[in-house]
Ligand SMILES: [Zn+2]
């Protein structure tokens with residue numbers, strides 16, 4: 001008989017680098033931290049980016065490249081705090097868009113929309129500053 005005990009392990013937050021104590025239960029759900037996906041990172045010095053074709057992105061044609069060398073698979077995790085802060089930024093952006101509309105192309109002094117987005121930039125910059133100092 002195997003015991004149905006939750007597994008506990010430590011992961012590092014991909015954003016702030018703090019360790020997250022994750023608890024995974026047998027049915028697959030987990031607590032603490034937010035798991036996004038496995039991402040592949042190319043390992044420097046083992047290969048190069050090779051053009052394997054082109055693709056159409058709206059009106060632009062962009063190169064499709066493939067890494068020829070070795071890859072390292074890493075899990076992308078975010079701690080609760082980073083996750084919530086990211087949500088918060090989105091929330092702010094969505095609220096601004098609802099209230100003032102999309103950001104103008106160029107900043108016009110005295111335009112309510114531009115001023116609102118200018119404030120948003122400052123707030124976001126402050127949030128990032130706080131993160132960097134931790
Ligand atoms: Zn974090």
Ligand SMILES: [Zn+2]
Nearest residue numbers: 104111113114
């Ligand atoms: Zn404007």
